[in-house]
Amino acid sequence: MPRINTTGELETFRQEILSQRDVDKPCITLCSGSACHATGSNKVSTAIEQEIVAQDVTADVSFRRTGCHGFCEQGPIVVIYPQGICYLKVQPDDIAEIISETIKENKVVERLVYVDPNSGEKTTLEEDIPFYKNQERLILGSNLKIDPKNLEDYLAIGGYQALVKSLFEMTPEQIVDEVKEAKLRGRGGAGFPSGVKWDFARKAPGDQKYVVVNCDEGDPGAYMDRSVMEGNPFAVLEGLMIGAYAIGANEGYVYVRQEYPLAVQNLEIAIKKAEEYGFLGENILGSGFNFIVKVHRGAGAFICGEETSLLNSLEGKPGEPNARPPFPAIKGLWGKPTNINNVETWANIPLVINKGAKAFSSIGTDGSKGTKIFSLVGKVNNTGLVEVPMGATLRDIIFKIGGGVPGGKQFKAVQTGGPSGGCLPENLLDTKVDFDELNKAGAMMGSGGMIVMDEDTCLVDIARYFLEFLSDESCGKCTPCREGIRQMLKILTNMTKGLGQKGDVDLLLELAETTKGSSMCALGKTAPNPVLSTLKHFRDEYDAHINHQRCPSLACKELIDFYIEPEKCKGCGACFRKCPADAITGEKKQVHVIDQDKCTKCRGCAEVCPAAFDAVRILSGEPVPTVATEG
Amino acid sequence: MSEINLQIDGKKVTASEGMTLLAAARSVGVSIPTLCDHEKLHPYGACRVCTVEADAHEKTSLLAACQHPVEEGLVVRTRTEQVDKIRKVLLEQMLAHAPDSEQINELANIYGADRDRFEKESNFCILCGLCVRYCAEIKQKHAIGFFDRGAKREIAFIPEIALRECWDCKECFPLCPTSALQAAYVLTEALAAPPTEPKSCGGCKG
Numbered sequence: 001m002p003r004i005n006t007t008g009e010l011e012t013f014r015q016e017i018l019s020q021r022d023v024d025k026p027c028i029t030l031c032s033g034s035a036c037h038a039t040g041s042n043k044v045s046t047a048i049e050q051e052i053v054a055q056d057v058t059a060d061v062s063f064r065r066t067g068c069h070g071f072c073e074q075g076p077i078v079v080i081y082p083q084g085i086c087y088l089k090v091q092p093d094d095i096a097e098i099i100s101e102t103i104k105e106n107k108v109v110e111r112l113v114y115v116d117p118n119s120g121e122k123t124t125l126e127e128d129i130p131f132y133k134n135q136e137r138l139i140l141g142s143n144l145k146i147d148p149k150n151l152e153d154y155l156a157i158g159g160y161q162a163l164v165k166s167l168f169e170m171t172p173e174q175i176v177d178e179v180k181e182a183k184l185r186g187r188g189g190a191g192f193p194s195g196v197k198w199d200f201a202r203k204a205p206g207d208q209k210y211v212v213v214n215c216d217e218g219d220p221g222a223y224m225d226r227s228v229m230e231g232n233p234f235a236v237l238e239g240l241m242i243g244a245y246a247i248g249a250n251e252g253y254v255y256v257r258q259e260y261p262l263a264v265q266n267l268e269i270a271i272k273k274a275e276e277y278g279f280l281g282e283n284i285l286g287s288g289f290n291f292i293v294k295v296h297r298g299a300g301a302f303i304c305g306e307e308t309s310l311l312n313s314l315e316g317k318p319g320e321p322n323a324r325p326p327f328p329a330i331k332g333l334w335g336k337p338t339n340i341n342n343v344e345t346w347a348n349i350p351l352v353i354n355k356g357a358k359a360f361s362s363i364g365t366d367g368s369k370g371t372k373i374f375s376l377v378g379k380v381n382n383t384g385l386v387e388v389p390m391g392a393t394l395r396d397i398i399f400k401i402g403g404g405v406p407g408g409k410q411f412k413a414v415q416t417g418g419p420s421g422g423c424l425p426e427n428l429l430d431t432k433v434d435f436d437e438l439n440k441a442g443a444m445m446g447s448g449g450m451i452v453m454d455e456d457t458c459l460v461d462i463a464r465y466f467l468e469f470l471s472d473e474s475c476g477k478c479t480p481c482r483e484g485i486r487q488m489l490k491i492l493t494n495m496t497k498g499l500g501q502k503g504d505v506d507l508l509l510e511l512a513e514t515t516k517g518s519s520m521c522a523l524g525k526t527a528p529n530p531v532l533s534t535l536k537h538f539r540d541e542y543d544a545h546i547n548h549q550r551c552p553s554l555a556c557k558e559l560i561d562f563y564i565e566p567e568k569c570k571g572c573g574a575c576f577r578k579c580p581a582d583a584i585t586g587e588k589k590q591v592h593v594i595d596q597d598k599c600t601k602c603r604g605c606a607e608v609c610p611a612a613f614d615a616v617r618i619l620s621g622e623p624v625p626t627v628a629t630e631g
Numbered sequence: 632m633s634e635i636n637l638q639i640d641g642k643k644v645t646a647s648e649g650m651t652l653l654a655a656a657r658s659v660g661v662s663i664p665t666l667c668d669h670e671k672l673h674p675y676g677a678c679r680v681c682t683v684e685a686d687a688h689e690k691t692s693l694l695a696a697c698q699h700p701v702e703e704g705l706v707v708r709t710r711t712e713q714v715d716k717i718r719k720v721l722l723e724q725m726l727a728h729a730p731d732s733e734q735i736n737e738l739a740n741i742y743g744a745d746r747d748r749f750e751k752e753s754n755f756c757i758l759c760g761l762c763v764r765y766c767a768e769i770k771q772k773h774a775i776g777f778f779d780r781g782a783k784r785e786i787a788f789i790p791e792i793a794l795r796e797c798w799d800c801k802e803c804f805p806l807c808p809t810s811a812l813q814a815a816y817v818l819t820e821a822l823a824a825p826p827t828e829p830k831s832c833g834g835c836k837g
Contacts (some may be wrong), residue, residue, distance in 0.1 A: 301780070318777070323676050323698035476675050476758065476777075477782030480717075483724035487749055488781045514720040517693045517713065518679040 003278040005494040006286045007164050010155075013434030013504055016153050021240040026061045026103050027081040030050075030090075033068025033227055034262055035384075036068065036075035040091065040429050041065075044076045047092035048099075062151075067143035067231015067266075070385035071131050079126050086126035087112035117381050117403060128191060134400045136363070137387045139341070139347050143231035148266045154234040160279060162350035166242045170353075176202055179349070181357035183369040188214055188305070188342030189446045190522065191368070191435035197339060200329035202247040204337035209249040212333065212340040214310055215256040215263065219418030220300035222449035224373040225343035227385055229263040232347070233270035237293065239349030241279070244291050247339050247553070252293040255310050258300055267299050269294055299576075302473035303476040304417075305447075306521050307340045309475065320475040321521035342447065344373055364390030368434040372448060378415075379454040381406050388433060395429040398452055406564065409454040412553075413538070417446030419466045420526035423459060442533045442553065444526070458555035459538040460545050462491035466530040474523055481524030484515030488531055496556040500546035505535065550621025557601045560620045564605070566591045566627055568615035575605035575616060593627050638813075644701075652696040653679040653681055658707060663696045663709050664738050666808050667759035672768055674698045674770065678725070678759050680718050683746035684708045693717070701708075707714045715742055719796040729809035739829045755787055755809045762803035775803065796822075808824065 004010050015493050028048055048063055069077045074088035080102050087098060087109065094112060099109045114123045116130070126144075154160070165620040166175055180195025201209060213236060217225040229236060240252050256264050271293050274280040282290045296314055303309045304319040313319040313334050328343050332338025335619035348370055352360045361369045368390035374397065381403030389395060394414055398404065405411045413423040422443030424431060431441045438445050453462065465487045468487040476482045488511050491504050512528030517523050535542060544550045551559040564575070564584075571589040583599040586592030594605070635646050646655040651674060656663050657684045663673045666678035681696040686706040693714070696707075708714070722744035722775070724781040725735050730746055734744055741748060749830060758777070766775050788797065 072685070303780070323674070323695065325700060455813075471782045472780075474781040476779070476781045477760075479679050479721050479757070482758070482782060482784065483721075483727070487724065489782075490750070505748060510716075510720060513713075514717045518682040518695070518717050518721065520676050520695065 003276070004285065005278060007168060010160065010164065013159065014155050017156050018119055022154060023044040024082055027064060027077045028061060028098075028103070029064045029066050029081065031067075031069040031075060031077040031079075031229055031612055032065040033072070033075075033143075034223070034260075035068065035072035036077060037262070038178060039075040040472070041347060043075040043092045044078070044095065046088055047095040048078075051095045051099050055096070055104070057099060057103055061099075061103050064147050067148045068140075068145060068227035068385060069138055069144055070135075070137075070227070070387075071380070071382065072385065073127070073383040077189070077463070078112075078484070082183055084125045084127055086114065086124070086129060107531045112342070117406070119566075129399055130290065131382045131384065131386075133419065134396065135387050136371050136389045138351055138363075139228060139235070139344065140373060140385060140387045140563070142235065143227065146232060146234075148231050148233060149269050149322055151234065151270065151277060151510075152234070157352075158354070159234055160225060162353035163238050163241050163279065164285065165353055166245055167285060167289055172246045173241060174203060176355070178357045179246075179352055182352040182360040183357075183367075184345065184348055184360070185435060186341060187344035187348070187372065187447065189444070191445055194341060194345055196374065197242060197329060197341070198247055200327065201249075201332075201339040204330050204345055206253075206337045208336045210336055210338040211244045211247065211249045211252040212310070212338060213240055213252070213346055214305060214307065214340055214342045215254060215255040215260070216298045216580075217260075217343075217447060218243065218305050219393050219449040219471070220446060221377040222375045222418060222447060223449055224375050224385060224448045225255075226260050228343050228347050228373070229260065230266050233263075233267040235347045235350055236272075236328065236343055236497065237270055237274060239346035241284070241291055242294065242349050242353060243341070243346065244340060245289050247337070248565045249339070250290050250292070253333070254293060254295050254315060255314060256295060256300055258297045264295060264297060269296065279313055286418040298522070301475075302469075303521075303523055304474045306523055308521065310340065311338065320339070320477045320521075322541075323520060335577070339430045339507065344448070350610045365432060365435045365437075368445075372433055373414075373515075374433075374448045374450040376402050376450050376452070378450075378452040379405050379409065379411075379457070380452040390434055391432050393430050393432055395439075396426065397433070397450065398429070402452065403456045407454075409456065411452070412455050412457055413453045413459060413462075415443070415451040415453065415462070415530075417444035417529070418449045419450060419469045420444075420523065420529045421446045421449065423462065423537065425537040426534070428537075442529075442536055444529070456553055456555060458496070458553040459534040459541050460551075461496050461553075461556055463530045463534045464489065464496055467527070470523065472529045474527070478514045478518075480517070480523060481519040481521075481527060482612065484511050484524070486526055487511050488515070488528065492531070494549070495545045497558040498545070498549035500542075500549075503543055504546055505539075508535065510576075548621045549596055554618045554619070554620050556620075560618050561596060561603060561624045562594050562599055562603075562605055563610075563617050563619055563624050564592050564594055564627075565615050568613055570613050572610065572613070574608045574610065578608045580604065591627070594608045596624055635701045635703050637701055637703065637707065639707040642708050646701040648701070650701050651706060652683060652685070652694065652699050652701060652705075655701050656683075656696060656707070661709055664741070665697055666734065666738075667761060668697045669737055669761055669765070669806065672761070672764045675760055675764060676722070679758065680721050682717050682721075684711050684714050693822060718742045719744045728752045728757050729755050732761065732809045733809060734808040758784055758786065759808060760786075761806040762786060762806070765806055767802045770796075770800060770802065772800075786817065788817055790821045793821050 078090045103416045114129045176198045184194045185191040264418045272298050301319045304313045308322040309319045328338040371387050382616040415423045437447045471485045474481045544552050569591045576584045581598050581600045609616040642659045663679045663681050676695045678700040683696045719742040724740045727744045727749035774796045775788045
């Protein structure tokens with residue numbers, strides 16, 4: 001394809017692409033995001049390609065590998081268009097049937113469609129599945145429609161129209177005003193108004209300015225940015241180009257985690273294609289605007305998601321924060337004015353420009369506009385990526401979209417905002433997804449991690465887990481963060497071992513105040529959140545650990561014991577066979593007994609004891625009854 | 632450079648643009664404690680005992696005086712209950728590493744910090760970075776650096792450079808607030824490191 005030099009040429013090319021595409025022609029799409037890749041989408045892809053040839057339907061059907069569909073729990077996912085028939089957990093062996101039945105006969109393969117885990121009801125069409133039906137997928141939606149390695153697919157769905165509008169119909173000031181008016185707030189965590197940030201960088205003196213994409217997503221269990229970058233790098237680049245034009249930058253950087261190989265690969269392809277077609281380089285589409293983008297791979301430090309650390313790392317220095325002010329908008333990369341936004345923020349920009357600020361800001365709450373992508377993980381039926389309008393409640397996300405807690409267990413808490421976010425209990429489930437509302441509740445929006453916990457999760461142990469993560473991931477530069485986390489982690493670890501002491505809670509609060517108050521960057525300032533939010537909402541669990549050496553959730557290994565109730569045990573031997581430590585003794589059809597000295601608390605016995613007997617009890621905070629054994 | 636007017640502990644201060652709150656406070660005789668600050672080095676903001684309270688932009692914030700630039704109309708308080716409490720806890724955390732540091736103990740007396748509040752740590756270093764920064768910024772030798780991150784962060788000499796540069800310099804030693812012991816210890820260890828047989832003699836002049 002030769003370079004596109006004018007907007008006219010672009011539109012002609014777009015029409016040409018569209019004219020070659022028959023919307024009624026069946027198209028098999030296969031989700032090829034990282035999650036489906038892990039469950040075998042590559043093998044499924046090969047099977048589809050082979051079977052299309054084998055069943056001689058090459059002319060009748062097209063095949064497209066797309067970005068992440070979001071319903072990761074059920075991957076690999078195949079969707080057949082134009083109907084939108086959705087098949088889940090598809091294996092290579094299923095392909096022959098899909099093609100012979102659905103493509104050739106227009107019949108549904110019933111065994112592969114969605115089955116509601118609670119009602120048993122089947123749903124054929126993707127759009128009708130509760131997981132998708134209750135979302136508003138303004139960003140993720142295009143993941144399903146395009147092959148992330150194919151720029152023509154992006155053009156076919158109206159790609160780069162926002163860039164054209166920006167370059168030819170708007171001044172940089174108007175673009176900044178549009179973003180301001182849209183009230184778009186940064187999706188990376190802090191929620192700072194993006195338009196205001198852009199304005200700082202635009203007005204900052206200096207000929208050389210930079211724009212940066214922050215794709216250093218490091219929250220445990222979070223992969224929103226990964227999926228956007230893997231599934232639609234074009235939209236991120238288009239947003240970046242618009243931002244560059246608005247603030248007056250001619251050079252952009254994308255900082256991607258090394259651990260996201262597919263994101264890096266697709267991004268590099270998208271950049272190369274954009275250069276070939278003339279969306280990047282000199283005199284873009286004849287507008288006189290020059291812009292280039294470079295990719296930088298991070299080396300796997302959580303702290304590099306913090307913007308000043310990211311910029312230091314980009315410069316080749318250790319990933320440690322600088323004091324702000326000066327803010328990057330004034331003095332950023334190599335001392336030049338720099339605007340840095342998160343992947344999702346950039347991906348929202350084409351939307352803002354295409355729809356206009358008014359339409360964009362009609363979605364959401366007063367303070368938070370547009371949609372937000374969450375990675376819904378943990379003890380929830382429908383694990384995956386969900387995109388909801390701001391203002392949706394946590395309850396809607398977890399129960400309507402997420403399908404609730406599996407295994408009939410009770411919901412206990414939801415953790416939002418990544419490792420330095422907060423845990424919210426059931427009575428706050430009606431909290432709206434909104435930057436300010438979540439802060440008020442003691443959690444935070446963060447970049448969009450959402451971890452659901454059930455009754456078996458110990459919140460003291462969860463606080464310990466997150467502090468342990470932060471202890472490793474803090475850069476260690478300033479005392480309150482490094483030492484505060486160290487001391488808090490010690491106290492929490494002791495509690496989970498039954499070594500908690502009176503006064504520990506007060507000490508935690510004092511340490512938290514110091515760390516929050518005097519740390520240099522946002523990592524330290526928010527690091528005590530897991531402790532503070534669990535203390536606020538689950539204080540009784542702390543008291544049980546400290547005062548009674550009891551773990552109410554029966555999760556802390558050092559505070560629990562396994563015991564076989566003699567009156568219930570039928571001597572079936574299931575636990576005896578399962579025990580890896582030879583800690584269980586007992587003859588067949590005789591009561592079995594656990595040797596507490598040998599028990600490693602692996603839970604194997606409790607898991608295999610038949611439900612009809614239910615003889616293994618987990619005890620905490622009480623002595624194990626001695627069992628009189630014969631002989 | 633334009634003049635900037637602010638208030639520190641009730642005193643009116645006229646400072647020049649780009650000056651830090653710490654320098655502005657010192658200019659009117661208000662003393663703010665520091666451990667990682669050094670007149671010859673760039674502000675670093677590691678120890679945070681210089682944390683002060685300030686009203687600006689309609690809110691009250693805690694700022695590191697050694698790094699935060701003066702702002703017009705800023706109202707700074709260097710001793711409040713919260714500031715003192717934070718300094719106390721920070722000192723206690725550092726005393727877990729360096730219980731015998733004269734400089735830290737002096738401050739501990741002022742802020743009522745308990746030397747034994749936290750369990751003692753094996754590493755004396757409080758990671759103020761004076762040695763690392765002095766070697767990099769003033770001597771430009773980079774013979775000592777930070778290694779690892781988070782709770783595992785530590786300073787260490789780079790043996791190849793240290794062997795060459797440190798012997799007749801050692802200017803970082805007196806900067807160490809936890810006594811030169813740590814630096815000397817690490818240096819000795821570094822210098823004594825693998826006594827493997829040299830391939831060829833470097834040429835002894837003596």
